[in-house]
Amino acid sequence: MSKIKITFEKLKELNKSALIPFITAGDPSPTETVSLMNTLVENGADMIELGIPFSDPMADGPVIQRASERALKNKVGIKDTIKLAKDFRKKNKETPLILMGYANPIEAIGVENFISLIKEAQIDGVITVDYPPEESKEFVKKLNKEKIDSIFLISPTTEDERIKLIAKQASGFLYYVSLKGVTGAANIDIEQVSKNVKNIQKYSELPVAVGFGVRDPKTAKAVSEISDGVVIGSRIVREIEESDEIEIISNVKKLMHSMKTAIDSSSV
Amino acid sequence: MQPYNLPDEFGHFGQFGGTFVAETLIEALDELKEMYSKYKDDPEFVAEFHSDLKHFVGRPSPIYFAERLTKQAGGAKIYLKREDLNHTGAHKVNNTVGQALLAKRMGKPRVIAETGAGQHGVATATIAARLGLECVVYMGSEDVKRQSPNVYRMKLLGATVVPVESGSKTLKDALNEALRDWVTNVSNTFYIIGTVAGPHPYPMMVRDFNSVVGRECLDQMPEIANKQPDVVIACVGGGSNAMGIFYPYIEHKNVKLIGVEAAGEGIETGKHAAPLTSESKIGVLHGNRTYLMQNSEGQIIETHSVSAGLDYPGVGPEHSWLKDSGRASYVAIKDDEALEAFHNLCQVEGIIPALETSHALAYAQKLAADMSPEEVILVNLSGRGDKDINTVANISGISL
Ligand SMILES: Cc1ncc(COP(=O)(O)O)c(C=O)c1O
Numbered sequence: 001m002s003k004i005k006i007t008f009e010k011l012k013e014l015n016k017s018a019l020i021p022f023i024t025a026g027d028p029s030p031t032e033t034v035s036l037m038n039t040l041v042e043n044g045a046d047m048i049e050l051g052i053p054f055s056d057p058m059a060d061g062p063v064i065q066r067a068s069e070r071a072l073k074n075k076v077g078i079k080d081t082i083k084l085a086k087d088f089r090k091k092n093k094e095t096p097l098i099l100m101g102y103a104n105p106i107e108a109i110g111v112e113n114f115i116s117l118i119k120e121a122q123i124d125g126v127i128t129v130d131y132p133p134e135e136s137k138e139f140v141k142k143l144n145k146e147k148i149d150s151i152f153l154i155s156p157t158t159e160d161e162r163i164k165l166i167a168k169q170a171s172g173f174l175y176y177v178s179l180k181g182v183t184g185a186a187n188i189d190i191e192q193v194s195k196n197v198k199n200i201q202k203y204s205e206l207p208v209a210v211g212f213g214v215r216d217p218k219t220a221k222a223v224s225e226i227s228d229g230v231v232i233g234s235r236i237v238r239e240i241e242e243s244d245e246i247e248i249i250s251n252v253k254k255l256m257h258s259m260k261t262a263i264d265s266s267s268v
Numbered sequence: 269m270q271p272y273n274l275p276d277e278f279g280h281f282g283q284f285g286g287t288f289v290a291e292t293l294i295e296a297l298d299e300l301k302e303m304y305s306k307y308k309d310d311p312e313f314v315a316e317f318h319s320d321l322k323h324f325v326g327r328p329s330p331i332y333f334a335e336r337l338t339k340q341a342g343g344a345k346i347y348l349k350r351e352d353l354n355h356t357g358a359h360k361v362n363n364t365v366g367q368a369l370l371a372k373r374m375g376k377p378r379v380i381a382e383t384g385a386g387q388h389g390v391a392t393a394t395i396a397a398r399l400g401l402e403c404v405v406y407m408g409s410e411d412v413k414r415q416s417p418n419v420y421r422m423k424l425l426g427a428t429v430v431p432v433e434s435g436s437k438t439l440k441d442a443l444n445e446a447l448r449d450w451v452t453n454v455s456n457t458f459y460i461i462g463t464v465a466g467p468h469p470y471p472m473m474v475r476d477f478n479s480v481v482g483r484e485c486l487d488q489m490p491e492i493a494n495k496q497p498d499v500v501i502a503c504v505g506g507g508s509n510a511m512g513i514f515y516p517y518i519e520h521k522n523v524k525l526i527g528v529e530a531a532g533e534g535i536e537t538g539k540h541a542a543p544l545t546s547e548s549k550i551g552v553l554h555g556n557r558t559y560l561m562q563n564s565e566g567q568i569i570e571t572h573s574v575s576a577g578l579d580y581p582g583v584g585p586e587h588s589w590l591k592d593s594g595r596a597s598y599v600a601i602k603d604d605e606a607l608e609a610f611h612n613l614c615q616v617e618g619i620i621p622a623l624e625t626s627h628a629l630a631y632a633q634k635l636a637a638d639m640s641p642e643e644v645i646l647v648n649l650s651g652r653g654d655k656d657i658n659t660v661a662n663i664s665g666i667s668l
Pocket of ligand 1: 464
């Protein structure tokens, strides 16, 4: 069973929702990525999403775009992202680690090569934003062969027939994009999200995590009550961007703590 | 001979093309596919499209025998398809009229567009004004500077121009930003893409709307030149003017098709915008798989061209297919060669061409010299150069 699946099952027994923070590898600098990841885990992260920097992140809002630009300035691309993940794994063998990125860097280093590198780094899942199921059948097959989960996005506009199609190809969990828009955009409508998550659950046994608009503890709590996982991306990346260098770790710690407390106070 | 019937239903031209977008856009693309296939052969839609092209755009555009240019080159006869005479000054308007009519049919009150040189932005703003649609145009902040007359033109037409500050601040970044807008406002917004790139069905749809150019040529050439051309030449940024004139000629196997990319300061300097000529790797950007200028880890690299409209790291997927299949060939022309051709056409023929088009002209002159006077070259004169006079003056050290 995959580490991602095990984690969700354990949480389910405790009636809890997963806290899944996102950061971009190499932001603010490659030397800080692993300590940031450790900070996330120490402060309640059940899994980590690590963003692969890309020059043209078309599904991301300005905050994560800038993180990508900073990382690329630091010369961190897909290979260094995987190296950083590997460094993280030296000490942490348990926390599920998910890479999130775009198709081009993966294809540029070669799909086979990518998969063998992430296997070595003990990565548990991959989200490729611009690989819809129709265009990624081979890729998913290859990931499955190595027991790496392929996580797919489902959006508010995804119709039921498509949800079925996506669920069939997905493993690990389904990632529900809580709003029409890019990462970090406007506040989300909890009622709508709740309805759509329930709808997705009709078609799939996979856990459903929700992301793209969770910015504060109150929303995190509300989302945790209606889903199996809460992804927090832009809010954390913004904290990294806005903090003085020496305060990044302590500020991220505080932020994670407030999110975790909110989620733990919820009754699923 | 097998008829040419690409793309397939998933938008693939062989290994190129496709639909590489975030899930949020899939529904919108499915709706667009459905609507486009419903209307593209609908007699009323087609009649309205052609009526607008005739009465609003001024089609058909003439083909003009460039006699003095021909004499100067000293070989094949050079004919120019005068897309510069269209309303708004370039071929871009053909596609814009088509997509805007579709937007109207789909009940979308708001249209958005990306633009490089500003020609597509102006064309979109123009049609939006005419149809009473709200219009937002994304333009890299570098291009806003380079193409200021077009920025003002769009504003006069009632459009909002949003300068894009991310990435390299040019056309590719404008496209990213337009896609982000579309994802956000998908229910009330139609995205009018300006070239044969983007996810399926855009490369096919933009080609279809622009192919009025090539179809007219098929009729006009026998009249004016007594034959079909031996060679058709067009500049290639994303590749819409080239696809527009190439497409109806694809099955005319003895007509050579040549696309001209921007070699910038020279292919060997790396400062260019010529993914096909420089043998870039295949990759995925803006929703399709195609040849793409990128580094070894798949980051898109900055392009360079004196002409904003060619300053794009990718190329429409159908061109990648035409190149690999050998049906078309691709060459590149440097900034200084294009500038020379620009000045030359002004002085020899009394036509101020767009800098993009000047790349095609420069190559046509070179090629004509190696051909015989019985042979015929047809150049797609994709646009007029009024928008470029500031750029050209600057380069010549003149302030206007
Ligand atoms: C006059 C003109 N020609 C050519 C182009 C390049 O676009 P495409 O390759 O899609 O024809 C542009 C783009 O702005 C243009 O304005």
